[in-house]
Amino acid sequence: VKPVIALHGGAGAMRGITPQGAKRYKAGLERALAAGYALLEAGGASLDAVAAAVVELEDDPLFNAGRGAAYTADARHELDAAIMDGATLRAGGVAAVSRIRNPVLAARAVMEHSPHVLLAGRGAEVFARKHGIVFAPSSYFHAAKRFAAPRKGTVGAVALDAQGNLAAATSTGGHTGKLPGRVGDSPIVGAGTYADNATCAVSGTGLGEAFIRVALAHEVSARMRLAGEPLARAAAAALAQVSRIGGDGGLVAVDRRGNIAMPFNSRGMFRACIGRGGARVVAIYR
Amino acid sequence: VKPVIALHGGAGAMRGITPQGAKRYKAGLERALAAGYALLEAGGASLDAVAAAVVELEDDPLFNAGRGAAYTADARHELDAAIMDGATLRAGGVAAVSRIRNPVLAARAVMEHSPHVLLAGRGAEVFARKHGIVFAPSSYFHAAKRFAAPRKGTVGAVALDAQGNLAAATSTGGHTGKLPGRVGDSPIVGAGTYADNATCAVSGTGLGEAFIRVALAHEVSARMRLAGEPLARAAAAALAQVSRIGGDGGLVAVDRRGNIAMPFNSRGMFRACIGRGGARVVAIYR
Numbered sequence: 323v324k325p326v327i328a329l330h331g332g333a334g335a336m337r338g339i340t341p342q343g344a345k346r347y348k349a350g351l352e353r354a355l356a357a358g359y360a361l362l363e364a365g366g367a368s369l370d371a372v373a374a375a376v377v378e379l380e381d382d383p384l385f386n387a388g389r390g391a392a393y394t395a396d397a398r399h400e401l402d403a404a405i406m407d408g409a410t411l412r413a414g415g416v417a418a419v420s421r422i423r424n425p426v427l428a429a430r431a432v433m434e435h436s437p438h439v440l441l442a443g444r445g446a447e448v449f450a451r452k453h454g455i456v457f458a459p460s461s462y463f464h465a466a467k468r469f470a471a472p473r474k475g476t477v478g479a480v481a482l483d484a485q486g487n488l489a490a491a492t493s494t495g496g497h498t499g500k501l502p503g504r505v506g507d508s509p510i511v512g513a514g515t516y517a518d519n520a521t522c523a524v525s526g527t528g529l530g531e532a533f534i535r536v537a538l539a540h541e542v543s544a545r546m547r548l549a550g551e552p553l554a555r556a557a558a559a560a561l562a563q564v565s566r567i568g569g570d571g572g573l574v575a576v577d578r579r580g581n582i583a584m585p586f587n588s589r590g591m592f593r594a595c596i597g598r599g600g601a602r603v604v605a606i607y608r
Numbered sequence: 609v610k611p612v613i614a615l616h617g618g619a620g621a622m623r624g625i626t627p628q629g630a631k632r633y634k635a636g637l638e639r640a641l642a643a644g645y646a647l648l649e650a651g652g653a654s655l656d657a658v659a660a661a662v663v664e665l666e667d668d669p670l671f672n673a674g675r676g677a678a679y680t681a682d683a684r685h686e687l688d689a690a691i692m693d694g695a696t697l698r699a700g701g702v703a704a705v706s707r708i709r710n711p712v713l714a715a716r717a718v719m720e721h722s723p724h725v726l727l728a729g730r731g732a733e734v735f736a737r738k739h740g741i742v743f744a745p746s747s748y749f750h751a752a753k754r755f756a757a758p759r760k761g762t763v764g765a766v767a768l769d770a771q772g773n774l775a776a777a778t779s780t781g782g783h784t785g786k787l788p789g790r791v792g793d794s795p796i797v798g799a800g801t802y803a804d805n806a807t808c809a810v811s812g813t814g815l816g817e818a819f820i821r822v823a824l825a826h827e828v829s830a831r832m833r834l835a836g837e838p839l840a841r842a843a844a845a846a847l848a849q850v851s852r853i854g855g856d857g858g859l860v861a862v863d864r865r866g867n868i869a870m871p872f873n874s875r876g877m878f879r880a881c882i883g884r885g886g887a888r889v890v891a892i893y894r
Contacts (some may be wrong), residue, residue, distance in 0.1 A: 400731075402865065411821045411853055417703075417791065418728050428769075438790045439817045442704050443729035447788015489893015503789075506722045512823035513796045531725045535697045537798035537830075540823035544830035569699055 324582040324598040325362035326482045327472040329354055329375050331385045331440045331592030332475020333527045333572040334489055334604065339370065347384055348604050351594040354378035355604070358479055359596050368523070369407050369430075369483035369487035376403070376426040385592075388424055391463055391495025392473035394502050399463045401495055403429040404440075408488030408517035417442040417508035418502075422450055425460040431455055433593045440509060473498050475592075476508050478515070478525025480576045488578060490515050490523040490539070497531075504531030512540035519578060521546040528537035528564065528571010528588065536563040542575055557583040610884040611648035612768045615640055615661050617671045617878030618761020619813045621859040622892065634890050637880040640664035642888070644765055652748055654767035654775035654809070655716075655890055662689070662777045665763035669761075671878070676757035677781025685749045687711040687781055688795040690726075690782055691719060694774030694803035701795035701852040707737055709744040712779045715795065717741055717877040726795060750764040759784050762794050764801070764811025764861045774864060775869040776801050776809040776825070776877065777788050782816070786858050792816030796840075798826035805864060808839055814850065814857010820851040821877050828861055843869035 330349055339347070358375030362368070380388025403416035403425035409480065412434025417440060422428050428450040432441050435453050451457065460464045476496035478489045492515040494508040507514030507530035516539035518524035524539040533539075538560050545556035555576050564571065567588050572586025572593075580598040584591065594604040615638055616715075625633070634773040644661030650653070666674025677685045689702035689711035695802035700719025703726060703854050708714045715734040718727050721739050737743065760783035766776045778801040780794040793800030800816065801811035802825035810825040819825075824846050830844035850857065851873050858872025870877065880890040 348691040350765060388714060413821055436787060438787060439818065439820045439885060440796075441789040442791050443789050445704065445787055449787060449789070487812065501722060501724060501731055501735060503727040503729050505726040505734070510726075510796055510798075511820050511828060512796075516823070531723065534725045534797050536697055537802075537823055537826035540826055541830065542824075544827065544834060548830060587700050597736040 323482065323484050323486045324580060325484050325578050326598055327355065327358045327362060327371060327479065327583060328574040328576055328582045328584060328595035329479035330525065330574045332378055333586045333588040333591035334475055335588060336590040343475050344606055345604065347592055349570040350382040350384050351502050351592055351604050355544040355594045355596060358481060362481060362483055365484055368487050371481040371483065372479040372489045372491040372500055373405060373426055373430055374477035376477055376493050377424050378427060380424050381552060383479050386475045386495045387471040387477040387493040392498040395499050395525045396502050402506055402512055403493035404509040404515040405433060405491040406489065406511055406515055406517040411518060413439050413511040415440040415474040415511065417505040417509040419468055421445045421455045421457045421460060426491050428455045439511060441477040441491050442498035445507045476527035478527060478574065480574055481521035482576050482580050484505060488517045488519050488523040490525045494526045505577060507533035508535060512537045514539060516540050516543050518543050522575050522577040524573055524575045526571060528575040531567040532569020534566050535567060538564060553577040553581045554583045558585050561585050561587055609768065609770050609772045610866060611770050611866060612862050612884055613641065613644045613648060613657060613765060614860040614862055614868045614870060614881035615765035616811065616813050616860045618667055619764050619872045619877035620761055621874060622876040630892055632890065633878055636670050637878055637890050641880045641882060644767060646765060646845055647822040651770055654769035655730065657767040658765040658775045658777040659691060659712055659716055659833040661765035662763055662779050663710050666710050666712060666779050666786040670893040672761045672781045673760040673763040673779040675749060676786040681785050681871050682788050685781060688792055689715040689779035690801040691715045692775065692797055692801055694809055695804040697804060699725050699797045701726040701797065701831020702732040703791040704794040705732045707743045707746060709742045712777050714741045725797060729862040745861040761871050762813035764813060764860060766809035766811050766860055768862050768864065768866050772864060774803045774805050774809040775812045776803040778811045791861040793819035796820060798823045800825060802826050802829050804829050808861050809877050810859055810861045810873055812857060812859040818850045818853050821853060824850060839863040839867045840869045847873055849869050
């Protein structure tokens, strides 16, 4: 199997993005793509590749995740992330954590070292500290946010590895002004993140509440499995359900044959992929 | 449309339940059934009926929700709940809240008075207090737990009202010894709770982590919508997916025609329903 990776750095109206800004965003997407694909090319696991790609995006202050996370209504940061292994349906997530440098790595620790799938708030932080997850001072999250405010969006990655295993990971700072304690779709398996070797791996970005209400990521998988739809049609149909209830955003998905879909119903979506043939796409608008 | 209601008070091995204890559990289920069905018979909304039934079960120390909630690994209580309106796909949930007397009412406040679907921890409590949700001293949750320890399980209700609207609600204390911050399937729309007028309303109980990983409640709905399966087959098939990854438990579901399914793969499930013809079932074992 030829490895494949696709990722996103958020979807939206893309207001105020200058040509120079667009270049910076694309460079960030390229770095994440390279980090994930290098592992896949070396025969690594899709789970490692999506984690590596998301870590790059979390570390980049341009994107609304990790370092670049949005401010809550009480001017703090609350981060959400999830990761899922399509081979076993194992999954892990953290929600509303405040000082974890790379929430996707905490999500992975939940998957690998706890009997649970989702930990929230202070309990999640206590667990993460116990498992060697790196914390950052709050100044780290305040740095370098001149590029885009207010913020919404999410980062995420999906991949198929040479062993035929699918994985997905998503991470976000939520959106500016969200209520403290708000949990979006990103850390929720079935909503913003899903992976099943039988079908596909999905990571979503957009109005999280709408994604939860239609169980977007699981819906893409269910459409392939239960209705026999190909990936592109399943992804578009699931996103249309989001539109129907007034939501906007997009998703990246890859299926077990290495097909890629990156639909969005907003003006733009930061996205990038490397397909089966090695062709690379890095784009923002249609 | 003839109204229909079904509810559960948890599933499991039912160890240590004496005949006298079984009688008490059944009386609790009857009270919840009566509370929900009275509203439906008077032409009330399914959303009100499922909330009323779940409030009764939360107030009953026999069941692992509200007053009877299990203890976490650090000997506290952390409650989860969700509610969903099948007519609009609106939904609300709270996770890891500690002193809210009826978490299902806090979940409903999230649905009705916030732009969010899920609030966790302290942020959820601040929001609930602002919206007039009743808090209880921690002694309230310590009372009257002699009946069953350790605890797991969940309470939940689904209903179809005379207007043809479906609704679902679920509430839980999680399970004894869970890590602080652990979020189970109950408050997660798509996992433990789902309602869509086009298909069915579902509330699950069991090993929450497995329910999240297969998106159990949304899977039942997806099977009806995408594969044309009748309710009973969809519910059984979704539960079989839980079994396949080592999970146990059960669910209650009602479809838009008023059919009811209450499958479980554990030894027993506290359950009760009143069907289209007015026939009443209150049962624990097969």
